[in-house]
Amino acid sequence: MNVLHPGPWPTIAEYDALLMDIARRIQLTRTKHETAERNFGALCNHVDRKGSPLEDCVIECYPSGSFATGTAIASRVKKAQHDVDVVMELKVDPTTSPQRILQLLFEAINGEPGSSYHGMVTLNSRCVTVKYADGTTVDLMPIARINGPDRAGHLFHHKKETGESYHKKVNPWGFATHFNNHVDFDPAFHDLFEGRRLLVEGKIVEKADTQPMPDHVPIEEKSARVVALQLIKRARDIAYRSSSRNGLRKPPSVVLAAMALGAGPVKPSLLDEVIGIATHIRLRLTETNGVRGTVQVLNPAYPLDEFTDRWPENKTAQDLLDGDLRRLIVNLHKLRNDNLSLEEKRDLLKQLFGETAATYAIESSLDASRREMEANKLRMGNNGKVFSAAAPAVLATSTAARSATREGGGALSE
Template sequence: MGILINLDLAATIDPLDGILMDIARRIQVPKTKHVEAADHFMGLCAHVDRKDSPLEGKILESYASGSFSIAAAIYSHVRAMQHDVDVVVEVDFPIGTDPEWMLDQLYKAVKGAPGSRYYDLKVVRNSRCVTVTYPDGVTVDLMPVARLPGGPERSGVLFHHNAKRDEKYRKEVNPKAFTLHFNACIKSSDIFASRYRTRRLLSDGLLQERAETQPMPEHVPIEEKSPRLVAIQLLKRFRDIQFRGRDGRCPPSVVIAAMALDAGQMSDSLCDELIAVATHMQREIENAERDLRKVVVANPAHPADVFTDRWPEDRSAQRLWRDDLIRLVRHLRTLRGREWDPQQLKNILRELFGETPADRAFEDHYRGQSALSKQNMLGITKSGAVKNALAAPALSNGLIIPTRANTDMGGFIEDPVD
């Protein structure tokens, strides 16, 4: 039994694009995790509005925000399948409500009394939200927002209180407006969808059965996403890897998403999109540096909602991220413009995206190349490196590839903690 793969199309997929597709697939939050996130979301929302809760009858509406709302959620830790969920809890309180009191009430509403549903879970009261951590490491952040009377639809204020820094204030926001604006601007690509399906079949058709390592985003499959949206996910993964072990805040996901909207005309190439978004962010930071100021990014659907109010803390923070972006683009252009040494390729992918997705994508790629090379579709150097340019002879439109084909790559690499 085999899988039918369009080898003509497979031969036209840029090798680096193919590898980036494989990595993107590894970091997706699949349908099962979306369902779990929805269960967590519904359970928490019902819990904070329960009878005798400090917020009983005071919850107007709750909705997912952040990455889940724009289909850009990724695993924060791939091997552990951990991810984060952001929830806006619209509360029926005046916008002048004391931030400290508001956050304390939400914490009490979530934590509950001893023996209640969430009492034994890790519940933390942060400066803008209350975070619930589940046993599998998944976190849900609940942010209370009071609607702005007479303001634009769904606009409101969030409550900020940080006792250690002696900070207390309210900030105008409109996460719903950004979600609607972003989703209206980012459209899917039929070309990218076709390339991704072909790439997925090529990889899956040659892998042994390891379903648990093949998370597919069935809620919004990659092939239904814009290459720019997938590039945003890859850039977030890159950011997460670079900032592990660093002090200070990292660039918020919403800043990356907002800036990506202004990164020029969209293309069907995932590599081109990743370079375009990273380069645009780099240039915006350099423009701010020339003016001796911090970069400012506002909600395009509600300019009073400034996304960069806490990052960058100072200009050194934005220069650090700018240098990360320069290195990312340099590595991508290096891989695109020359033959690959396998060890160099693996090292770069690990540096950019972490060991687990990089190693698995590396294996997928060379399994696929091994199958295609048997059909004389690849230019192979004497050293064994695969040329970036694929020269495909005239072939039929399809070929049956065995689902358990033998390869030259051996077994699976042991998963490191990632």
């Protein structure tokens, strides 16, 4: 049954509404979620197929990282592309040569000329990447289970350029479970976020929108902490698009997610939540307890698994992230406190989150304002400013709260 929500509208501060619209723009769609599930499922079956070098060796495959914690964002927003990290648990000796395991996985996927994935596969130091025709990728990381917590295992690392080779204790499943169990959810945030979507879209809400497929969670059902973390990741990706950072390793999403858990109670404002997480991460970045004199972040579900084993490489890399977060915080304060024109807001948001997301947010703001004007609730000035105490959102019926979902994300190239 279709339901039209004509109001009443609770209020959302305009700066929060803009951030909500940006967050909505960088989400994966239900279709992309289904594509990701289908792609990695087919790959796992392909590796385990009869005649494969790893025939009958695949125990289980599951999404990891951002895909498993619901913090993933579209890697290329204009093309709605996504990248998926997948753990492939193999029934092999955990002390097997990393080079051999990675090579076997590469051969199992790449196959013979003319086979399904031949020519689409790249061998990396810890995973094998499959790149599809539309530009989306799946990274398959093989691990072998070891004694310890549920699903703890050895990761296989081999860097052919240097010959560096070792096993690393990991538990990506444990971290995803821990993260999802420790993100706070606010039903009021859910209602405001869903209401904002309904007002911006200006259309009826079909039952399918409030009854999602299993494992795909609409953005309004996510924790405010998850959404804020997605915005921080988007800002990170934009910052690392600079040509001056070519070849630099980005701060891993799992490091940001682990540190975000310690940011204290979730704030009632999305902007304040982003600032709160960024401020807490900056505080952590003053630490120098790692082996390289840099911050050390461990998997809270399995402390033997260090997330910062490769980043930051040095204090310079750590300070680079600190500077990015400081600029993010300063600009968000400016968005909230300064009397900016619509064009100035667009430029600020473009600097932080990229042109596509910023333009979408401004257009959404105008669409929402026009709909409110139709209800004689707002008036618009000649310079595009909307005169109102706050930007509106439609109040919608609350649905079951879910803090995270399995979705894909990755490096951004807009």
